[in-house]
Each structure stands twice: as structure tokens, then as C-alpha cells.
Amino acid sequence: MVSRAQPGVLAGWREVAIAPFRGLWSLVALVVCWDLYVRAHGFNVIVLPDPLTVARALIADWPTYMEKLGLTMTAAIAGLILGALLGTIVAIIAWSSRLASGMVAPLAIAVRTIPFIVFIPILSRLMGYNVKMEIVVVTMLSFFPSFVLVSSGLSGLPAAASDLSRVFGATRWRKLVLIALPAALPKLFTSIRLSSSRAVLGAMVAEFLTGLDGLGRLFLLARGELEAERALAAAVVAAVAALLLFHVAEWAERRVNARMS
Amino acid sequence: MIRQAPRGGAPLRAVGTLLFLAAWEAIGRTGLWGESFPALSTIGGVFVNDASRNLLLRALGRTAESASYGLALGAIAALLLASASSLWPRLRIGLDTLATGIYAIPTITFGPVFILVAGPEATPIVLSALSAYFPIFVALDSGLRFAPAAQRDLAAVLGASRARAFGRVDFPAALPAFVDGLRLAAPGAVLGAVLGEWFGAPRGLGVVIISSLQNVRIPQLWAAALLCVTCSLLAYVLLSALHRQAHRRYAW
Numbered sequence: 361m362v363s364r365a366q367p368g369v370l371a372g373w374r375e376v377a378i379a380p381f382r383g384l385w386s387l388v389a390l391v392v393c394w395d396l397y398v399r400a401h402g403f404n405v406i407v408l409p410d411p412l413t414v415a416r417a418l419i420a421d422w423p424t425y426m427e428k429l430g431l432t433m434t435a436a437i438a439g440l441i442l443g444a445l446l447g448t449i450v451a452i453i454a455w456s457s458r459l460a461s462g463m464v465a466p467l468a469i470a471v472r473t474i475p476f477i478v479f480i481p482i483l484s485r486l487m488g489y490n491v492k493m494e495i496v497v498v499t500m501l502s503f504f505p506s507f508v509l510v511s512s513g514l515s516g517l518p519a520a521a522s523d524l525s526r527v528f529g530a531t532r533w534r535k536l537v538l539i540a541l542p543a544a545l546p547k548l549f550t551s552i553r554l555s556s557s558r559a560v561l562g563a564m565v566a567e568f569l570t571g572l573d574g575l576g577r578l579f580l581l582a583r584g585e586l587e588a589e590r591a592l593a594a595a596v597v598a599a600v601a602a603l604l605l606f607h608v609a610e611w612a613e614r615r616v617n618a619r620m621s
Numbered sequence: 622m623i624r625q626a627p628r629g630g631a632p633l634r635a636v637g638t639l640l641f642l643a644a645w646e647a648i649g650r651t652g653l654w655g656e657s658f659p660a661l662s663t664i665g666g667v668f669v670n671d672a673s674r675n676l677l678l679r680a681l682g683r684t685a686e687s688a689s690y691g692l693a694l695g696a697i698a699a700l701l702l703a704s705a706s707s708l709w710p711r712l713r714i715g716l717d718t719l720a721t722g723i724y725a726i727p728t729i730t731f732g733p734v735f736i737l738v739a740g741p742e743a744t745p746i747v748l749s750a751l752s753a754y755f756p757i758f759v760a761l762d763s764g765l766r767f768a769p770a771a772q773r774d775l776a777a778v779l780g781a782s783r784a785r786a787f788g789r790v791d792f793p794a795a796l797p798a799f800v801d802g803l804r805l806a807a808p809g810a811v812l813g814a815v816l817g818e819w820f821g822a823p824r825g826l827g828v829v830i831i832s833s834l835q836n837v838r839i840p841q842l843w844a845a846a847l848l849c850v851t852c853s854l855l856a857y858v859l860l861s862a863l864h865r866q867a868h869r870r871y872a873w
Contacts (some may be wrong), residue, residue, distance in 0.1 A: 384718060385715045386715035386716060386718055386719035386722075387718065387719065387722060390719070393815050397738075407737060408734075408738060447738065459633065461633075462632075462633025462634060462636070462637065463633055463634070463636060463637030463640065464637060465633070465634045465637065466634055466637055466638050466641075472808065472857065473807075473808050473850070473853050473854045473857045474808065474809050474850050474854075475808050475809070475812035475815065475849055475850070475853055477812055477815075477816070478812065478815055478846050478849045478850070479846055481830050481831065481834045481842065481846075482657070482842060482843065482846055483644065484657070485657040485834065485839065485842070486654065486657045486658060503783075526826075528780075531672070543624065550678045556725070557724065557725045557726065557727055558727075560727045560729035561728060562730055564727055564729050564730070565729055565816070565819075567787070568729060568819075569831075576729070579729075579730075579733070583733055588733065588737060591733040592733060592734065594730075595730035595731070595732075595733060595734070596730075598726075598727060598730045599726040599730050600731075602725055602726050602727050603722060604728060605719075605725075606725035
């Protein structure tokens with residue numbers, strides 16, 4: 361953070377009320393560019409609709425978009441939470457045994473190098489075209505970051521805390537519950553934030569590829585019927601929802617960080 | 622960034638990997654998870670056949686090409702964004718929002734826009750750039766902020782302009798971070814290329830994956846997916862080597 365002069369009460373209030381929106385000029389600029397681009401090329405609505413047309417399409421069919429959004433976000437959030445839990449459990453198993461930790465270490469490289477979304481068609485083959493598959497896809501996507509980050513949180517204990525627990529003769533279990541897990545909690549929330557956009561992406565791609573109900577399917581259908589404004593409206597809805605999810609995750613991460621440190 | 626699990630030596634890691642591969646082979650051979658889960662040897666068998674090997678390797682070349690262009694494009698975008706927010710600090714907060722915003726939005730939602738604007742041939746490149754720029758931007762942004770203060774002071778004393786100080790001091794100091802960002806962005810670039818191909822590009826591994834799925838050619842489906850993994854692993858290994866070089870030359 362750049363250090364700045366201590367603001368007065370009024371300035372402080374302004375900081376709270378305006379600061380979150382100050383960065384939005386760039387997003388507004390993006391929409392204006394889109395509009396200008398469409399106008400400059402004189403595209404008709406079928407090729408590339410302008411923002412207003414998309415907004416109209418969105419309002420005209422608002423309940424449908426919200427219903428599909430609900431389906432997509434349910435799968436995305438369920439998978440996100442399942443993956444984070446599973447990642448934490450495997451990280452604890454790896455932490456508690458040297459043997460297990462050595463054997464799952466290659467997973468840490470896997471998370472950085474494997475584009476997991478590529479496996480969605482294979483998972484759909486293995487599990488069939490159903491919601492269970494969609495949730496498993498998202499679980500897989502969020503499992504790896506959670507596993508890696510929680511692992512690093514568990515083993516990155518301050519040495520003093522480790523020594524203290526040894527002096528008091530804490531069992532490994534008590535050490536886990538009292539010291540290691542609280543230290544790893546902020547990392548868990550970081551991993552949830554990092555995975556949040558991938559979770560929405562995974563759910564939508566699964567729907568797009570298999571025709572499962574949700575925003576991804578809406579997208580697929582609108583594209584098939586050359587209704588560009590509906591496809592874009594679905595895209596805008598998904599984008600806003602993903603941004604909101606990201607911000608909620610960021611907020612939760614800050615809360616946990618503030619409490620734990 | 623993400624640290625590797627610190628405990629456990631190379632032998633344990635090798636045992637873990639071998640166990641994983643052996644379990645895969647055994648599950649495939651016994652048909653435990655059905656015929657959609659073939660043994661590794663069956664998947665490898667796809668490459669024995671000349672026709673399917675050529676098909677896969679051509680597709681791999683195509684995807685790798687799109688991903689490299691995408692990575693380059695993403696790097697240029699990240700470079701512009703990060704330099705702008707370093708040179709004009711007032712812009713930083715908006716550029717941050719833009720960069721994070723685009724990152725938080727699922728890449729698939731940009732698909733239809735770029736199919737319309739850039740055409741199906743270029744879409745893999747654009748989506749690849751979109752999913753690659755963010756790690757590069759973050760790495761560069763923090764790299765640019767942490768140039769050694771002594772060098773910055775020297776530049777100021779010698780009367781260097783802001784732009785000159787940027788070119789001579791900040792940027793070289795950020796180079797290792799830049800390469801690190803490239804390395805972390807490589808898998809995203811491959812993924813973006815495949816996503817773009819799913820949206821209707823004519824060739825590439827993504828196209829092979831979809832057509833294998835539709836024609837129930839399971840070993841070929843797996844082979845194509847594993848080639849995507851190989852591609853991003855290779856990029857990661859190559860860029861890691863480059864990263865070590867950059868670190869040795871420019872680290873302080």
C-alpha cells in the first residue's frame with residue numbers, strides 16, 4: 361500500500377464509500393469501446409450486437425437467465441466447496457505421514473502444469489451426462505489448488521509454534537487442531553478465491569459440451585440459432601456472477617486473514 | 622506463489638508416480654471403470670497406427686502454435702498493462718480492476734465474442750492470450766514495484782527521467798519475475814487454445830477430442846487429452862530453464 365496522509369473523518373468516509381468503485385472506470389471504458397467498435401464497423405445485430413441490444417435481450421427474458429444461472433452456480437459452488445474439503449483432507453493425510461507426503465508431492469507439479477478442463481469430455485464419458493459429472497468436474501478443478509495451498513500452510517508453521525507444542529508434549533492430533541489447521545485456514549480461503557472463476561468456467565464448459573441444463577447450454581442453443589444477443593447476454597450474466605463469487609471469496613479471505621493473524 | 626510440498630525426497634516422489642501409473646494400467650486392464658477408462662498401454666497403442674499418429678501430431682502442432690502465439694500476445698498485453706500502471710501510478714487502481722475482472726470472468730464467455738470478431742481460426746489464439754496474461758501481469762507488476770531502491774535513487778540522482786529510469790532500472794529488475802509469470806501462464810495458454818478449438822476452430826487437439834468423443838474412439842480421446850498435458854508440461858519445463866537463466870543473470 362502506498363502510504364498516504366491520515367485522512368480526516370469526511371475523507372475517511374469517502375474512502376469507504378467510493379474506493380470500491382474507483383477502479384470501475386476501466387470496465388466502463390471497456391463497454392464504451394465495445395459500443396464504439398460495433399458502431400464504427402456498422403455491424404448488424406446478427407454479427408455483433410451493441411451493449412444496449414444485449415441489455416434489452418437480458419431484461420426481456422430475465423427469469424430464464426436467472427433460472428439457468430441458479431443451476432450453473434449451484435453446481436459451481438457445490439463443486440468448489442467439495443473440492444476444497446477434499447483438498448484439505450488429503451493435505452492433512454499427507455501432513456500426518458512422511459510416506460504419504462512424499463508420494464503425493466508430484467500433485468504439486470500437476471496443479472501448475474495440467475490443464476484439467478481438457479478432461480471434461482473424458483469425465484462425461486466415464487460418468488454419463490448428468491449433474492453429478494458437472495459437480496465432479498468442478499471438484500477436480502478446485503481440489504488441486506486447495507491441496508497444494510493447504511499443504512504449504514500446514515507445513516509452513518512458525519518454528520516457535522512447533523517447538524512450543526513439543527515442549528508441552530502435544531500429541532500430533534492436538535498440534536493439528538490447535539496450531540497447524542488455524543495456520544492453514546487463510547491458505548484454504550486463498551485457494552477458494554483462486555478457484556472461484558475456474559469453478560464457474562468448469563461448470564459452464566461441462567454444460568456447453570454435454571448439453572446439461574444451465575447457462576452453458578443456453579449459450580450453446582443461442583449460438584446454434586444465431587441469436588448473438590442471447591449468447592452475449594448469457595455471457596454477461598455468467599461474467600457478473602463469476603465476478604461476484606470472486607469478490608465474496610475475496611471478502612471471506614480477508615475476514616479469515618484478519619481473524620487469524 | 623505456490624510452494625512445492627517441502628517434505629519427501631525424490632525416491633518417494635518416484636514411487637508415488639509409479640504407483641499412480643501402475644494403478645492406472647491395472648484399472649484399465651481389468652476394466653474396473655468400464656471401457657471409457659483404457660489402460661495406458663492401450664492409449665499408447667494409438668501412436669503405433671500411422672494414420673492416427675499423424676492426425677494427433679498434426680493437431681498437437683496446431684494447438685502448440687496457437688498456444689505459443691497466445692502466450693506471446695498475453696505477454697505483450699501484460700507488459701503494456703504493467704508498464705502503464707508503473708509509469709502512471711494514478712491509473713493503477715483501474716488497471717488492477719480490469720486485469721482482475723477479466724481474470725475472474727470465465728474464459729468461455731468471451732468465446733462467442735471472438736468467434737464473431739476474430740473468426741474461428743484466430744479464436745484459439747485470443748482465448749489463449751486471455752487466459753495467459755493474468756499470471757504474467759501479476760508477476761510483472763510486483764517485479765516492477767520491487768526494483769532495488771539504491772539503483773532507483775542512483776537513477777534519480779543522475780537525473781534520469783521517469784521513462785528512462787523505467788527502462789534502465791525497473792524493467793531489467795523485473796525480468797526474472799516476467800519469466801516466472803510466463804512459466805505459470807503456460808498451462809493456461811494451452812487450455813485457452815483448446816477452449817477456442819471447442820468453439821469451432823477447424824483443427825487442433827480440441828477438435829480431435831470432440832470428434833473422438835462423438836465417434837466413441839476412447840483411446841484416441843485419451844491420447845489427445847494426454848498430448849495437451851504433455852504440451853503444457855513441456856512448456857513449463859522449457860520456461861523453467863529460461864527462468865533459471867534469467868534469474869542467474871538479472872537477480873540482485
